[in-house]
Amino acid sequence: xxxRTLSRHFRESFKSLGRNGWMTFASISAVAVxxxxxxxxxxxxxxxxxxxxxxxxxxxxxxxxxxxxxxxxVKELKEKVEKIDGVASVEFASREDELxxxxxxxxxxxxxxxxxxxxxxxxYVKAADPHDTAAIAKKIDTYxxxxxxxxxxxxxEKLFDVVEISRNVGLILILALLFTxxxxxxxxxxxxxxxxxxxxxxxxxVGATNNFVRIPFILEGVWLGIFGSxxxxxxxxxxxxxxxxxWQPKLVNEMFQLLDPIPFIIQVDGLLLFMGVFIGVxxxxxxxxxxxxx
Amino acid sequence: MIKMKxxxxxxxxxxxxxxxxxxxxxxxxxxxxxxxxxxxxSTFIKMMYREEAPTSGQILIDGTDLGLLKNKEIPxxxxxxxxVFQDFKLLPRLNVYENVAFALEVxxxxxxxxxxxxxDVLALVGLSQKARMFPNExxxxxxxxxxxxxxxxxxxxxxxxxxxxxxxxxxxxxxxxNIFEKINNRGTTIIMATHNKDIVNSIRHRVLxxxxxxxxxxxxxxxxxxxx
Numbered sequence: 353x354x355x356r357t358l359s360r361h362f363r364e365s366f367k368s369l370g371r372n373g374w375m376t377f378a379s380i381s382a383v384a385v386x387x388x389x390x391x392x393x394x395x396x397x398x399x400x401x402x403x404x405x406x407x408x409x410x411x412x413x414x415x416x417x418x419x420x421x422x423x424x425x426v427k428e429l430k431e432k433v434e435k436i437d438g439v440a441s442v443e444f445a446s447r448e449d450e451l452x453x454x455x456x457x458x459x460x461x462x463x464x465x466x467x468x469x470x471x472x473x474x475x476y477v478k479a480a481d482p483h484d485t486a487a488i489a490k491k492i493d494t495y496x497x498x499x500x501x502x503x504x505x506x507x508x509e510k511l512f513d514v515v516e517i518s519r520n521v522g523l524i525l526i527l528a529l530l531f532t533x534x535x536x537x538x539x540x541x542x543x544x545x546x547x548x549x550x551x552x553x554x555x556x557x558v559g560a561t562n563n564f565v566r567i568p569f570i571l572e573g574v575w576l577g578i579f580g581s582x583x584x585x586x587x588x589x590x591x592x593x594x595x596x597x598x599w600q601p602k603l604v605n606e607m608f609q610l611l612d613p614i615p616f617i618i619q620v621d622g623l624l625l626f627m628g629v630f631i632g633v634x635x636x637x638x639x640x641x642x643x644x645x646x
Numbered sequence: 647m648i649k650m651k652x653x654x655x656x657x658x659x660x661x662x663x664x665x666x667x668x669x670x671x672x673x674x675x676x677x678x679x680x681x682x683x684x685x686x687x688s689t690f691i692k693m694m695y696r697e698e699a700p701t702s703g704q705i706l707i708d709g710t711d712l713g714l715l716k717n718k719e720i721p722x723x724x725x726x727x728x729x730v731f732q733d734f735k736l737l738p739r740l741n742v743y744e745n746v747a748f749a750l751e752v753x754x755x756x757x758x759x760x761x762x763x764x765x766d767v768l769a770l771v772g773l774s775q776k777a778r779m780f781p782n783e784x785x786x787x788x789x790x791x792x793x794x795x796x797x798x799x800x801x802x803x804x805x806x807x808x809x810x811x812x813x814x815x816x817x818x819x820x821x822x823x824n825i826f827e828k829i830n831n832r833g834t835t836i837i838m839a840t841h842n843k844d845i846v847n848s849i850r851h852r853v854l855x856x857x858x859x860x861x862x863x864x865x866x867x868x869x870x871x872x873x874x
């Protein structure tokens with residue numbers, strides 16, 4: 353194809369947007385409304401997902417060393433634990449630290465124990481993948497000098513189950529919404545093109561090749577997608593920043609944290625733009641195809 | 647230029663519109679295709695630019711066997727044939743100038759050439775003053791002239807017209823015929839399906855009578871008359 357034909361296609365696709373007036377407006381609105389819906393939902397799901405991650409990452413194993421174990425033995429134990437596959441971090445807390453923690457939470461009376469501390473040193477172990485927690489705990493339990501290995505057995509598994517289910521439900525909802533969006537938008541575009549079926553037929557009869565007919569329509573789909581996604585992109589970017597500015601300071605010490613607006617908004621907006629354009633092009637292609645068989 | 651051998655066409659609803667057509671048409675001829683409605687005139691014509699494909703038989707245009715054309719090649723066949731439709735088939739969203747220019751854009755003509763050729767052809771059909779108007783702002787005769795302008799703008803060797811005067815009053819029809827005469831005098835082959843008795847009988851050319859999907863009469867300087 354020659355360069356000027358391509359530029360003709362560009363001109364033509366813009367002209368067509370203008371001359372189709374209301375149909376263009378209808379398509380752009382359909383894209384905008386559905387993408388706004390999809391976008392808000394994705395923002396919500398991603399934040400809930402982040403919360404689920406936070407909850408999961410909060411799971412840790414507390415390894416209590418034998419009170420009788422020497423410092424060297426505990427150090428050796430720590431090194432051994434660090435070497436286990438899938439261990440992300442091991443934090444050491446001395447028996448004195450542990451006692452201070454207990455005194456802090458249960459009251460000064462317990463400071464009597466400072467005379468003879470019954471506690472052992474402790475290691476706080478985090479797994480790289482929280483789902484490996486149980487296996488790692490089991491392994492640590494077999495090592496020498498461990499008095500107790502605690503990770504909330506039973507409860508942790510249940511928590512993981514709940515998080516897993518809510519994630520899947522969210523994913524299914526997003527997919528269903530996406531599917532609806534595709535259907536809605538491509539249907540609107542289809543209507544605008546069916547109204548022009550005769551035009552396509554005429555173009556074919558005066559000797560236009562399929563690509564010559566198709567390309568302006570594809571470009572038109574691209575513009576519809578771009579124009580349709582601008583509004584939801586802006587709306588989500590502004591709204592999320594507002595929400596973030598308002599809520600984040602109040603959530604500082606909570607387990608639930610909002611995702612940082614950068615790069616999150618850019619990612620969501622990029623996704624919306626991509627979806628808008630993809631659906632626009634796809635809708636155009638599907639609808640034109642039918643009329644090319646002249 | 648055009649050769650049809652035993653061309654047979656049966657539509658999916660069972661109608662047989664071409665029942666063994668054999669014809670030879672030479673370069674530069676002017677041919678009327680006459681016959682009652684539903685006799686197969688339109689099918690006869692549509693098969694030449696491949697809007698319809700024959701069920702069996704062979705159609706050659708300038709030596710090209712249309713039966714061997716791939717779908718991808720059809721547009722290139724159509725570019726060598728100007729077609730004037732009874733219902734004009736103008737693009738409603740394009741103005742007169744753009745409608746005519748479209749046939750040249752399709753073949754990737756340069757903008758300078760497009761401007762020159764479109765201006766010339768609009769002058770030929772007498773529509774220079776209405777170049778910026780849209781089809782729905784024109785009369786039937788004017789729309790038909792746009793359709794003719796579009797069909798001849800890239801100087802095809804063959805122009806096919808399906809009842810180009812079908813919806814027009816006698817004076818306008820005569821004006822249209824003058825245009826076709828002019829084109830024919832430049833050496834373009836013209837095949838015209840028509841019901842217009844006055845024209846066929848006053849401007850004499852070769853007449854093909856189509857009845858029941860067959861060519862039942864083929865006369866040079868023929869008359870319109872047919873039975874039934």
